Each structure stands twice: as C-alpha cells, then as structure tokens.
Amino acid sequence: QVQLQESGPGLVKPSQTLSLTCTVSGGSISSGGYYWSWIRQHPGKGLEWIGYIYYSGTTSYNPSLKSRVTISVDTSKNQFSLKLRSVTAADTAVYYCARETWIQRGNGVDVWGQGTTVTVSS
Amino acid sequence: EIVLTQSPGTLSLSPGERATLSCRASQSVSSSYLAWYQQKPGQAPRLLIYGASSRATGIPDRFSGSGSGTDFTLTISRLEPEDFAVYHCQQYVSLPRTFGQGTKLEIK
Numbered sequence: 001q002v003q004l005q006e007s008g009p010g011l012v013k014p015s016q017t018l019s020l021t022c023t024v025s026g027g028s029i030s031s032g033g034y035y036w037s038w039i040r041q042h043p044g045k046g047l048e049w050i051g052y053i054y055y056s057g058t059t060s061y062n063p064s065l066k067s068r069v070t071i072s073v074d075t076s077k078n079q080f081s082l083k084l085r086s087v088t089a090a091d092t093a094v095y096y097c098a099r100e101t102w103i104q105r106g107n108g109v110d111v112w113g114q115g116t117t118v119t120v121s122s
Numbered sequence: 123e124i125v126l127t128q129s130p131g132t133l134s135l136s137p138g139e140r141a142t143l144s145c146r147a148s149q150s151v152s153s154s155y156l157a158w159y160q161q162k163p164g165q166a167p168r169l170l171i172y173g174a175s176s177r178a179t180g181i182p183d184r185f186s187g188s189g190s191g192t193d194f195t196l197t198i199s200r201l202e203p204e205d206f207a208v209y210h211c212q213q214y215v216s217l218p219r220t221f222g223q224g225t226k227l228e229i230k
Contacts (some may be wrong), residue, residue: 037219045223047167047210047212047222049218060216061218106153106155107172108178109159109212110172110179112166112167113166122155
C-alpha cells in the first residue's frame with residue numbers, strides 16, 4: 001500500500017525557510033483522485049491544514065499561511081515538497097505529509113506520513 | 123472558513139463503556155464530508171470515519187459515525203483499552219480544510 005515519508009532539517013533558524021520533502025512509495029503520485037497535503041501540529045495542540053497539491057500542479061493553501069507557503073510536486077521523483085518562508089518560533093511543530101483521497105466521493109485523509117518535528121530556534 | 127468545535131474537551135470513561143464525542147460546525151458541511159481521526163501519543167492520526175458515517179478500511183465496527191449538516195457524532199460502542207486516545211474531526215467539503223481542537227478520551 002501507499003506509504004509517505006517526510007524528510008528535511010529538524011532545526012531551522014528564525015527568518016529562514018523551512019523545506020520538507022515527502023516521498024511517496026507503493027503508488028504513483030500522478031494517479032488522479034488524490035490531493036497531496038501538508039498538515040502540522042503544534043506541541044500539545046490540534047491539527048492545522050497547511051495546503052495541498054494535485055499531481056497537475058494545482059495548489060490550495062491555508063489563507064493564514066498563504067503568503068509564506070509554496071507546495072510543489074516532482075512527479076519524476078514521486079515526491080512533493082513544502083517551503084515555508086520567514087519562519088518564527090510559532091512555526092515549531094510536527095509536520096505531516098498526507099494523502100486526501102477523492103475516488104468517486106471524498107474519502108478523507110487516508111494515508112499519513114509518520115511526521116517530522118521541526119524546531120525553529122537560533 | 124468552517125470552524126469545528128469538539129466537545130467535550132476531555133472524556134473520562136472506563137473500558138467497556140460507551141463513548142459519545144461531538145463535533146459541531148459553524149456552517150453546514152454539505153454532502154457530509156466530515157471525517158474522524160484517532161491519534162495516539164507520538165503517532166500520526168489514523169482515519170476512522172469518512173463521509174460522516176463510513177468506516178475506513180480495517181476499522182472495527184464498534185466505531186460508528188453519524189450526523190449531518192452542522193452536528194456530527196462519533197460513537198465507540200464498547201471501549202477497548204487501545205481506544206484511549208485523542209480524536210479529531212475534520213471537514214473536507216470546503217477550503218481551507220479545518221479540524222476541530224480534539225477530544226481526549228482518557229481512562230477513568
């Protein structure tokens with residue numbers, strides 16, 4: 001079955017750019033019907049949707065982060081990526097990549113990566 | 123954006139009891155595009171219910187979802203020790219996707 005794995009630095013300095021990559025295995029990122037998502041969770045808090053991308057490159061972002069976020073896809077590598085610019089301590093969180101499925105109807109976020117902790121600190 | 127409010131914040135029950143968790147939306151979640159997730163400490167969330175009432179693959183039938191419009195419920199008919207966790211609801215009918223703040227189900 002499809003598995004997702006996040007990778008990237010666990011420590012980022014304030015004002016710099018947080019960059020994470022999600023590698024998709026067990027399936028093709030180019031298969032239709034899936035939105036490849038980034039979701040984060042601040043320590044001890046609930047889940048926050050950052051945005052998603054379709055394999056064609058169509059994106060949607062959370063308005064609260066839109067000015068700082070870019071999500072991109074590399075179908076040749078079966079990966080999608082997150083860039084979050086001008087980070088502050090408030091961006092310290094566990095970042096999950098995930099798959100939102102729409103096959104015939106909406107099926108929710110049915111596949112999640114294990115999550116990666118990113119700390120913003122000098 | 124659709125705001126989801128979960129109640130209670132914490133629910134203390136014993137194994138074998140019935141759990142009822144609520145998720146209320148600030149506006150109608152059309153087509154019942156409402157999901158429930160279970161999250162255990164140090165783990166990623168796991169999809170339990172989608173479409174308000176459809177169980178995800180491999181989810182035991184003691185978990186059930188119901189509701190429509192703005193009021194949704196997750197019921198665990200008979201709690202097993204492994205069910206004590208945090209539960210999140212999410213709407214995926216509109217952008218941005220939003221989650222509730224979570225309900226912690228703890229052992230009494």
